[in-house]
Amino acid sequence: MIRIGILGYGNLGRGVEYAVNQASDMELVAVFTRRAPESLQIVTSGVPVVSVNEIASWKDKIDVMILCGGSATDLPIQTPEMAKLFHVIDSFDTHAKIPEHFAAVDAAAKASSKVAMISVGWDPGLFSLNRLYASAILPEGKDYTFWGKGVSQGHSDAVRRIPGVKNAKQYTIPVEEALEKVRSGSNPELSTREKHRRECFVVLESGADAAAVEKAIVTMPNYFADYDTTVHFIDEAEFAKNHSGMAHGGKVIRAGKTGENGKNTHVVEYSIKLDSNPEFTASVLVAYARAAMRFAEEGTVGCKTVLDVPPAYLSQKSGEVLRKELL
Amino acid sequence: MIRIGILGYGNLGRGVEYAVNQASDMELVAVFTRRAPESLQIVTSGVPVVSVNEIASWKDKIDVMILCGGSATDLPIQTPEMAKLFHVIDSFDTHAKIPEHFAAVDAAAKASSKVAMISVGWDPGLFSLNRLYASAILPEGKDYTFWGKGVSQGHSDAVRRIPGVKNAKQYTIPVEEALEKVRSGSNPELSTREKHRRECFVVLESGADAAAVEKAIVTMPNYFADYDTTVHFIDEAEFAKNHSGMAHGGKVIRAGKTGENGKNTHVVEYSIKLDSNPEFTASVLVAYARAAMRFAEEGTVGCKTVLDVPPAYLSQKSGEVLRKELL
Numbered sequence: 001m002i003r004i005g006i007l008g009y010g011n012l013g014r015g016v017e018y019a020v021n022q023a024s025d026m027e028l029v030a031v032f033t034r035r036a037p038e039s040l041q042i043v044t045s046g047v048p049v050v051s052v053n054e055i056a057s058w059k060d061k062i063d064v065m066i067l068c069g070g071s072a073t074d075l076p077i078q079t080p081e082m083a084k085l086f087h088v089i090d091s092f093d094t095h096a097k098i099p100e101h102f103a104a105v106d107a108a109a110k111a112s113s114k115v116a117m118i119s120v121g122w123d124p125g126l127f128s129l130n131r132l133y134a135s136a137i138l139p140e141g142k143d144y145t146f147w148g149k150g151v152s153q154g155h156s157d158a159v160r161r162i163p164g165v166k167n168a169k170q171y172t173i174p175v176e177e178a179l180e181k182v183r184s185g186s187n188p189e190l191s192t193r194e195k196h197r198r199e200c201f202v203v204l205e206s207g208a209d210a211a212a213v214e215k216a217i218v219t220m221p222n223y224f225a226d227y228d229t230t231v232h233f234i235d236e237a238e239f240a241k242n243h244s245g246m247a248h249g250g251k252v253i254r255a256g257k258t259g260e261n262g263k264n265t266h267v268v269e270y271s272i273k274l275d276s277n278p279e280f281t282a283s284v285l286v287a288y289a290r291a292a293m294r295f296a297e298e299g300t301v302g303c304k305t306v307l308d309v310p311p312a313y314l315s316q317k318s319g320e321v322l323r324k325e326l327l
Numbered sequence: 328m329i330r331i332g333i334l335g336y337g338n339l340g341r342g343v344e345y346a347v348n349q350a351s352d353m354e355l356v357a358v359f360t361r362r363a364p365e366s367l368q369i370v371t372s373g374v375p376v377v378s379v380n381e382i383a384s385w386k387d388k389i390d391v392m393i394l395c396g397g398s399a400t401d402l403p404i405q406t407p408e409m410a411k412l413f414h415v416i417d418s419f420d421t422h423a424k425i426p427e428h429f430a431a432v433d434a435a436a437k438a439s440s441k442v443a444m445i446s447v448g449w450d451p452g453l454f455s456l457n458r459l460y461a462s463a464i465l466p467e468g469k470d471y472t473f474w475g476k477g478v479s480q481g482h483s484d485a486v487r488r489i490p491g492v493k494n495a496k497q498y499t500i501p502v503e504e505a506l507e508k509v510r511s512g513s514n515p516e517l518s519t520r521e522k523h524r525r526e527c528f529v530v531l532e533s534g535a536d537a538a539a540v541e542k543a544i545v546t547m548p549n550y551f552a553d554y555d556t557t558v559h560f561i562d563e564a565e566f567a568k569n570h571s572g573m574a575h576g577g578k579v580i581r582a583g584k585t586g587e588n589g590k591n592t593h594v595v596e597y598s599i600k601l602d603s604n605p606e607f608t609a610s611v612l613v614a615y616a617r618a619a620m621r622f623a624e625e626g627t628v629g630c631k632t633v634l635d636v637p638p639a640y641l642s643q644k645s646g647e648v649l650r651k652e653l654l
Contacts (some may be wrong), residue, residue: 018586022466043587098654099647124654126460129638131653133453136614136641137607139349183600258610259345260370264602266610271598273510275591280464283585283593287463307639307649311456314463320426322634326458327425327451 001025002293004286005058007032007082008068009040009049011246012091015282016066017043023286025316029062059085063296064289067091068282076101080108083116087292089285091121098124106303115295116303120288121281122272123147123250125306130252130270132307138256138266142187146174146195150248150277158223159200162216164208167236169243171199174251185255185265191226198229203239248277287314328352329620331613332385334359334409335395336367336376338573339418342609343393344370350613352643356389386412390623391616394418395609403428407435410443414619416612418448425451433630442622443630447615448608449599450474450577452633457579457597459634465583465593469514473501473522477575477604485550486527489543491535494563496570498526501578512582512592518553525556530566575604614641 004020006013009031020028021044030048033040037049050058065086069075071094079090083105092101098119109116119125123145131143148171155170178195181188200217204210214231218224234243251271258264274280288306291313295304312322331347333340336358347355348371357375360367364376377385382392392413396402398421406417410432419428425446436443446452450472458470475498482497505522508515527544531537541558545551561570578598585591601607615633618640622631639649 015585022585095654098650102650119654126464128654129460132638132642132649133456135653136617136638137453137610256610258342258349258606259603264606266602266607267600269596269598269600271596273594273596275593276586279585279591280593283464283583290463305650305654307654308637308646310635310637311459311463312634315459319635322459323425323429323632326462327422327446327455327632327634 001027002290003027003029003061003063004289005030005032005055005062005065005086006068007052007055007065007078008074009033009035009042010068011278012282012285013068014043015276015279016068016285018279019283019286022283023290023316025290026286030058032058055082056085062086064089064292066285066289071097076104079116079118080104083109083114084112085114087115087289087296089117089120089289089292091125091281091285092119093121093124095124102303102305110302113301115292115301117288117292117305117309118303119305120285122274122284125281125284126272127250127252127270129306130268131254134252134254134256134268134270138254138258138268140258140262141254141256141266143252143254144182144190144195145250145252146179147250148172148174148196148248150250150274151246152198155198155200155223158220159202159217162213164205164213165202166205167203167239169201169239171201173197173199179251179253182253182255183267183269185267187255193227196227198224198227200229200231201239201243202231202233203236204233245275246277246279247275248280249273290314290316328354329617330354330356330388330390331616332357332359332382332389332392332413333395334379334382334392334405335401336360336362336369337395338605339609339612340395341370342603342606343395343612345606346610346613349610350617350643352617353613357385359385382409383412389413391416391619393612393616403431406443406445407431410436410441411439412441414442414616414623416444416447416616416619418452418608418612419446420448420451422451429630429632437629440628442619442628444615444619444632444636445630446632447612449601449611452608452611453599454577454579454597456633457595458581461579461581461583461595461597465581465585465595467585467589468581468583468593470579470581471509471517471522472577472579473506474577475499475501475523475575477577477601478573479525482525482527482550485547486529486544489540491532491540492529493532494530494566496528496566498528500524500526506578506580509580509582510594510596512594514582520554523554525551525554527556527558528566528570529558529560530563531560572602573604574602575607576600617641617643 040049067090159168218229253269255267294313367376394417486495545556580596582594621640
C-alpha cells in the first residue's frame, strides 16, 4: 500500500481524499492543516487530522505527500520544503514561473533523494501532454487550447471588486465558430476575442447602478476589454441555485499536414468535460502519486513533470496486463 | 542526426519517408524492399533503394529501422530478425497476438542490446495511451472506443470475395446516438449493432444479381450480420472518383465518477480525423523512432510499447524547453 498524506484541505484536498479512497493500492494516513485540526471535518473515518507544525514527525509514516495549497504563495515555499521529507506532488499552475519552481524543487528533492512532481493536473498537465504528443507526431501543424465552459476564479474576483457588486461568477466559453474553424484543419489565425467569450452573473448591492457596473466590467483592461462579454444581473437565490458549481472543461486541438506537398490534413482533439474541476484535478494528482512511487522504487530522484512519466507508471496493473488489456 | 531505414515500401513505407523528411533531426539512409530495387520509385532523391537480401551489410549505417510490413505474416518474422541488427519500430496490430510478439521481440532485442518498439500507431498506439491515462485517472468509469468513419480493409475484402462483386469498399461508421449516450456520462451498455454501422459501396460484374449480392453482404456472419449495413451499388467511375481515399478516424471516450457517492461525472474524449490513415500511422512511427534513440542513448534495451515511453522522448526539444513552452 502506498501511504498518502494530504497537506491543505480545501476543495482540492477533499477531492484527493475521495480519489485515494477509490485507489485500492493506497491508504490515506493523515491530513495536515494550518487550521485548528479539531475544526476540520474530513470524509474518511479513523484518519487523523494533524497540525502542519507536526508534519516532520510523520517523515517515516508517509510515502507521498500530496500538496493541495495555492500556486500564488503556498506551493513555491511548501513544495521544496516538503520534498526534504517526502515524495511530493503539486498542481503548481503559474505557467510563467514553472522553470523557477522546477529548479527549486529539483534541488531540494535531489538533496533528500526524493521524487517530486510539479504542475500535475489538466492544464498544466493532461493538456500539456496532448500538446506534446500531437506536436511530436504532426510537426507541420499548429495547436489550439480552448478553456471552458467553466468558472475563472481570477475574473470572478475582478468583477467582485467593482463597487456595487455583491457577488459574481464569470464563465469562460469557447466560441463555437472558432472551434469549427480549427476542427476544419485550416489552422486559422484567431484573435483573443475570436477564441473565447465571457459571461458574468452578477448580484448587485441594493441601490447599485446596473449600467455603471456593466460598463465597468466590459471595459476592464486585460480581464474583459479584449473579449465579447455578456453580463446578467440576477438575485441571490438564483445565484446560489445555479452558480455555485465547479464545472469546467476544455479542449486541445492540433491540425497538421503530411504527405506530398502536405496535401493530407489530420486533426487530433482532446476534450474534457468536468462536473468538478477540483475533484478531477485531484484524481490526476493521485494517479501521479502512484508514478512517483514507481520512480522511487527504481531509484530515480529529483523533480519530474507529466512530460517525463512513462504512462504505464500511472496504473496499478503490470506491463503484461496492460499490454493484454489496453494495447 | 538519427539515421533511419525503411523496410517495406507500400503506403505505410512511403508515409514514413514523408514523415522523416519533416523531421529535422533525422535522415533517411536507405529503403529496403523485397521487390526488384530498380522497380521502386521513391520520393527522396539520392536515397538508395536496396534489396532486403543486403540489409545486414547496413548494420552500422542505420540507427533505427522502421518496419512497414503487414501484421499477418511479415512482422512476426521481421521484427525479431531485424532487432538483431538495428533498433526497430513496428506497427504490429493483431491485438490478440501482442503478448506473443512482445516476448519474441524482447528476447531478440535484449540478446543484441537493441531497442525495439512494437504496436506503434493509433490503435494500438495513441488510443491505447488514452485508454490508459483516462482509466488511471478515473478508475470508477468505463471506456469506449469507436472507429471511423473509415475503410475496413478486412470487410472490404470480404465483400469482394462475394460472386458477382467486381470491386467494393466498406466504411465503418460510429452510430451518432451511441456517441451522444457515451458523452452524456451515463456509461451505457451498448451492443455491437448500437455502436457502429457499416456502409458498402459495390461495383457489380455485368449481369450480377444485385439483390443476391446485397443479401449475401448483410447476412454474412461475423462481418455484417451483427450490424446495420447499407449497400450502395455504384459504377466504376464513381468508385474511382469517391472511394479511393484512405481517410479514417476514431474516438476513445471514458466517463468516470468522483466525489461523495460518485455524484460528479467527468468525460474525457480523444478524437482523431485523418485524411490518410497510413500517413498518420507513419508519423506516429517516426516520432517513436526518436524515442527509441533516447532509450538507446540512456542504455535501455529490449522491447517497449507506447505505454512505456516518457512523452518527452518523442520531442526534439529539451526538457527545459518543453516545460517552458508546453507545460
